[in-house]
Amino acid sequence: MKLRRHPSGAEGLTLRSKLTVRRLLGEATAGVSARPMRSALTIVGTVMGITSLVATLGVSKTAGNQIVARFDAVAATEVVIEPAGSGNAQRASTIPWDAEARAMRLNGVIAAGTISAVNTRGARVRSVAVANSPTSEYDIPMYAGSPGLFAAVKTKLRTGRVFDAGHDLRAERVAVLGPGAAAQLQITRVSQQPAIFVGNRLFVVIGILDDVSRQPDLLDAVIVPNDTARSDYGLRVPGRLAIDTSQGAAALIARQAPKVLDPTDPSRLRASAAASPKRVRDEIQSDTNSLFLILGAVSLLVGAIGIANVTLVSVMERIGEIGLRRALGAGRRHIAAQFLTESTVLGLIGGTIGASLGVLLTVAISAVKQWTPVLDQRLVVAAPFLGAVVGLVAGLYPALRAASLQPVDALRAGT
Amino acid sequence: MTERTDPNGPTVPSGAPPVIELIGVERTFGGDPPVKVLRGVNLRVAAGESVSIVGPSGSGKSTLLNVLGLLDIPTGGTYRLDGIDVAQLSDGERAALRGTKLGFVFQSFHLLSHRTVLENVMLAELYLPDSEARGGGSKVERKARAVRALDRVGLGHRLDYTPPRMSGGERQRAAIARAIVHAPSLLLADEPTGNLDSENTVAVLELFDDLRHDGLTVCIITHDDSVAEHADRTVRMYDGVLTDVVREPVASR
Numbered sequence: 001m002k003l004r005r006h007p008s009g010a011e012g013l014t015l016r017s018k019l020t021v022r023r024l025l026g027e028a029t030a031g032v033s034a035r036p037m038r039s040a041l042t043i044v045g046t047v048m049g050i051t052s053l054v055a056t057l058g059v060s061k062t063a064g065n066q067i068v069a070r071f072d073a074v075a076a077t078e079v080v081i082e083p084a085g086s087g088n089a090q091r092a093s094t095i096p097w098d099a100e101a102r103a104m105r106l107n108g109v110i111a112a113g114t115i116s117a118v119n120t121r122g123a124r125v126r127s128v129a130v131a132n133s134p135t136s137e138y139d140i141p142m143y144a145g146s147p148g149l150f151a152a153v154k155t156k157l158r159t160g161r162v163f164d165a166g167h168d169l170r171a172e173r174v175a176v177l178g179p180g181a182a183a184q185l186q187i188t189r190v191s192q193q194p195a196i197f198v199g200n201r202l203f204v205v206i207g208i209l210d211d212v213s214r215q216p217d218l219l220d221a222v223i224v225p226n227d228t229a230r231s232d233y234g235l236r237v238p239g240r241l242a243i244d245t246s247q248g249a250a251a252l253i254a255r256q257a258p259k260v261l262d263p264t265d266p267s268r269l270r271a272s273a274a275a276s277p278k279r280v281r282d283e284i285q286s287d288t289n290s291l292f293l294i295l296g297a298v299s300l301l302v303g304a305i306g307i308a309n310v311t312l313v314s315v316m317e318r319i320g321e322i323g324l325r326r327a328l329g330a331g332r333r334h335i336a337a338q339f340l341t342e343s344t345v346l347g348l349i350g351g352t353i354g355a356s357l358g359v360l361l362t363v364a365i366s367a368v369k370q371w372t373p374v375l376d377q378r379l380v381v382a383a384p385f386l387g388a389v390v391g392l393v394a395g396l397y398p399a400l401r402a403a404s405l406q407p408v409d410a411l412r413a414g415t
Numbered sequence: 416m417t418e419r420t421d422p423n424g425p426t427v428p429s430g431a432p433p434v435i436e437l438i439g440v441e442r443t444f445g446g447d448p449p450v451k452v453l454r455g456v457n458l459r460v461a462a463g464e465s466v467s468i469v470g471p472s473g474s475g476k477s478t479l480l481n482v483l484g485l486l487d488i489p490t491g492g493t494y495r496l497d498g499i500d501v502a503q504l505s506d507g508e509r510a511a512l513r514g515t516k517l518g519f520v521f522q523s524f525h526l527l528s529h530r531t532v533l534e535n536v537m538l539a540e541l542y543l544p545d546s547e548a549r550g551g552g553s554k555v556e557r558k559a560r561a562v563r564a565l566d567r568v569g570l571g572h573r574l575d576y577t578p579p580r581m582s583g584g585e586r587q588r589a590a591i592a593r594a595i596v597h598a599p600s601l602l603l604a605d606e607p608t609g610n611l612d613s614e615n616t617v618a619v620l621e622l623f624d625d626l627r628h629d630g631l632t633v634c635i636i637t638h639d640d641s642v643a644e645h646a647d648r649t650v651r652m653y654d655g656v657l658t659d660v661v662r663e664p665v666a667s668r
Contacts (some may be wrong), residue, residue: 015508017542027541034529324525327486329514329542331507408486411521 019334028341032349039346042310045303046350046390047357050383053296054358058375059365066371076273077110078214079243079254081261084270093268094237095261097226100146102260103241108249113149114238115215118142118229123199125222127185140181142198142222144229144238150176152242153214158182160190160207168225173232175203180220182208198222201232215242300390303350307394311343315402322402323410336403343395344388351387355380434497434601434632435460435483441491442478452478454655455492462600465623465633467643469660470652476636477605479652483634484517484603485509497600514542518594522606524586526578526593533574536561536593549598564592568622584615591622595631602626604635608642620645 019027032039081103083093095114096102103112124137150162158179167174175196177187187194187205194205203224212218229235241261245253254273258266315322322335359380366373435458442453452475460466470476481487482494485501494501497516501509518539519525526535537557545552550560565571568588578586587607594602604623608616624645627633635646643649649660 015504015511016544017507017511017514018544019542023541030530030534320525321527324527325538325542326510327484327513327517327519327525328539329510331510331542333507334542408481411486411525 017329017331017334019330019337024334024337024341025345027338028345031338031342032345038310038314039349042307043303043346043350043353045306046300046347046387047303047354049296049299049301049303049390050351050354050387051357051361052299053293053386054355054375054379054383055361055365056296057293057379058358058362058373061376062362062366062371062374065374066369077245077247077250078273079245079250079257080272081241081243081257082239082270082272084268093262093265095239095241095269097238099238099241099261100148103243103253103257104148106253106256106260108246108253109243110246111148111151111244112241113146113152114144114226114241115149115153115218116144116226116229116235116237116239117217118144118224118233118235120198120233123201125181125185126197127187128195128197128202138184140184140220140222141217142224142229142233143218144224144226144235146226146238149223149242150209152244153212153218154244155212155218156210158208158210159188160205162207163225168227171227171231172225173201173203173228174206174225176207176209176223177205178209178212178219178221178223181222184220196222300386304390304394307343307346307350307391308397311339311346311395311398312401314342315339315398318402319405319410319413322405323407323413326405326407326410332403335405336399339399339402340392340395343391343398345391347391347394348384348388350391351384354387355383358383433459433495434462434464435634436495436498437482437492438494439492440482440489440494442475442482442487443490452655453482453489456655456657458650458657460601460632460634462632463630464648465627465635465646467635467637467646467649468652468657469637469640469643469649471638474652475655476638476652479657480603480605480634480636483601484519485513510542511544514539515547515597516600518597518599518602520587520590520594520602520604520607522609524578524583524590524610526586526589528578531575531577532565532570532581532589532592533558533561535578535589536564536596539593539596543597560596561592564596565589567595568592582615583611584618587611587615587619588622591619591626595626600632602631602633604633606637607635608637608639616642 081095081099083095097114099114100112103109118141120142125140125142126137147163147165147168150157155162160176162176163172163174166172175198177185177196182188185196187196187208190205190207196203196205203222209218226235226238241257243253243257250273254271258269258271262269325335325338359375362375363373365371437456437458440453440456441451444450444452456479458466468476468479478487482489483496485496489502496512499512501512504512526532527538530538540548540552540557540560543552548557550556562571562574565574568591570585570588570592573581573585573589576585578589581589587610591607594604607623608619611619620642623633623635627645627647633646635642637643643660651658651660
């Protein structure tokens with residue numbers, strides 16, 4: 001017992017009311033559960049805020065991972081080898097004609113092919129006239145490639161076929177058209193062996209591409225075999241070598257390929273691999289997260305205003321109860337603590353429900369999109385407490401209002 | 416019954432130490448002009464004594480009860496409760512003293528409608544420090560005391576009822592159980608029969624008689640002379656001043 005000397009003469013008395021945390025929690029939960037429907041409506045805002053926060057962060061993380069997975073599959077397996085530097089002619093190396101075969105000897109290389117821009121000396125391209133219809137001439141770039149090029153740049157074929165080592169060896173005048181070039185030349189099928197003139201040289205179109213994942217220059221180009229370009233247009237050396245690697249092997253191949261292509265001085269070749277997937281993922285997430293976080297924060301603010309509003313109404317409705325509690329020995333701080341605890345409990349319940357719904361929503365969206373759901377565990381654990389903090393802050397003003405009531409006024413108003 | 420105006424205040428019984436000691440207590444409410452509701456009230460109530468305060472509406476009865484119950488602060492004079500000068504106390508200390516030494520019975524019961532009767536009675540000791548709880552502060556002990564108090568007022572069979580399911584008389588008896596569960600020094604009742612029919616009024620007054628005979632100090636405010644007669648002594652409030660009402664003691668009639 002706390003003994004004290006008091007100017008009032010209250011020696012030996014503990015002139016201090018006491019409300020243990022356990023009793024406070026009991027009173028708060030009783031207060032919340034006394035009006036279940038009202039409590040449920042009160043927490044709707046917080047539930048929505050936390051749900052949107054968890055779901056948006058969860059979905060953005062899931063989507064980010066999904067984008068990275070695709071990025072890994074396409075971009076992070078690409079290596080391009082080019083001669084280093086253009087200023088010093090003596091320093092520059094060249095890509096050898098058998099670069100494809102050399103690169104294919106490396107473990108981790110799935111496909112490789114050279115690609116070179118061909119100087120046709122201004123020759124314009126036109127398709128062979130069908131049924132005397134007039135045809136136009138176009139400036140369409142020509143590229144030469146080794147047979148492995150199409151696999152190395154992940155082309156999709158719309159119709160026909162691509163050229164092979166035989167076409168290359170025989171320097172045949174065959175061509176594969178990119179989709180843009182085919183559209184310009186109004187060639188849609190290869191079953192009738194359409195032909196095109198490049199200047200006055202006739203090429204048979206054997207295939208039309210549908211899409212090219214890498215080297216987008218090829219989309220609008222006429223592509224011919226290397227040896228055809230060498231014999232017809234005097235192509236001296238390949239421009240660059242495109243390599244498709246196994247996942248995770250790009251960095252290794254980027255180091256090894258120059259040594260295979262130019263063993264005497266590999267530094268004269270420059271290998272470029274795609275950017276680190278982690279950095280790309282972080283950039284994607286920072287873009288999406290900032291937007292979603294703002295949305296979640298706005299929802300939470302609305303939730304907090306909802307709790308504050310209903311708690312304030314609750315204070316007004318329970319003035320009589322406040323007066324009674326004051327008459328029974330409650331100090332101002334006990335009244336404030338009770339209303340604060342009630343609003344915090346409401347926020348905690350709202351946060352817990354919101355976190356659960358957010359997780360479910362993330363999983364549901366992932367299931368529909370056939371993604372693998374990815375959620376930060378810390379977020380799921382922290383979300384209910386974030387709800388509690390929202391409730392605590394929202395309850396501050398109503399709690400202070402309740403505590404400031406004079407007991408005699410509260411008792412009179414509550415009758 | 417005759418009345419006697421005493422410039423020095425109502426009769427002060429000698430012998431037992433006072434629970435209530437009011438000396439020249441004043442209460443003025445601010446305004447233009449200020450309203451002086453209590454004009455130098457003197458009153459001594461000894462331990463175990465029961466006093467009824469009667470008077471017309473607006474005479475200052477309720478203000479006096481609020482002062483006695485530490486719900487309001489006098490603007491002048493001295494009020495000692497159990498020897499403690501309440502003017503020296505802070506707001507929190509007054510609240511603690513209310514919870515420890517006072518029991519309230521209100522005209523409108525003031526029961527929490529969403530709680531059971533048992534929980535309502537246990538509420539009286541919610542803010543009581545364990546050291547001040549007579550008989551221990553654990554929940555089991557508090558519950559046992561609440562059950563005993565409800566047995567005492569004849570509501571032992573209604574522990575799990577909520578107030579809306581009970582009659583007015585039962586509610587007032589529950590409120591009395593709440594007022595006495597922590598063995599207060601003083602029971603303050605404000606028009607305790609004001610909302611009751613005649614049958615329940617009799618039952619509640621008999622309960623007050625029992626408490627009085629058990630030695631509890633009781634102070635009842637009422638406008639009903641028949642209720643006032645159940646107290647050892649009656650004082651009349653008129654225009655902020657107390658006057659003695661001289662009558663035969665109840666026991667000798």
